[in-house]
Amino acid sequence: MRKVLEVNYGIHISQGRVYRLMKQMQLPKMSTVKPKFKAANKSDDKSCHNVLKQNFNPKEPNKAWCSDITYIKAGGRFYYLCVIESILKFV
Numbered sequence: 001m002r003k004v005l006e007v008n009y010g011i012h013i014s015q016g017r018v019y020r021l022m023k024q025m026q027l028p029k030m031s032t033v034k035p036k037f038k039a040a041n042k043s044d045d046k047s048c049h050n051v052l053k054q055n056f057n058p059k060e061p062n063k064a065w066c067s068d069i070t071y072i073k074a075g076g077r078f079y080y081l082c083v084i085e086s087i088l089k090f091v
Helices: 002-009 015-024
Strands: 065-074 077-086
Touching (some): 002 015
Antiparallel strands (some): 065 077
């Protein structure tokens, strides 16, 4: 909270003051609710067609794209990384 106030609004405030103000306003110190993740639906959903069908040699550029997402721990924090790439091989 202190960092957000400083970076976004230019307000310099000590961590203790932030704690006291949040306590006075009855705001939680941190999230106590663990996020719940739902499993992917394994039904035969026709909205996701396999258009590529393992054909990794498109005849034209920008006809096939692929992506992946992962997270990396750096400096004690997790950062998300998404890579999007065009398949540019030609037959």
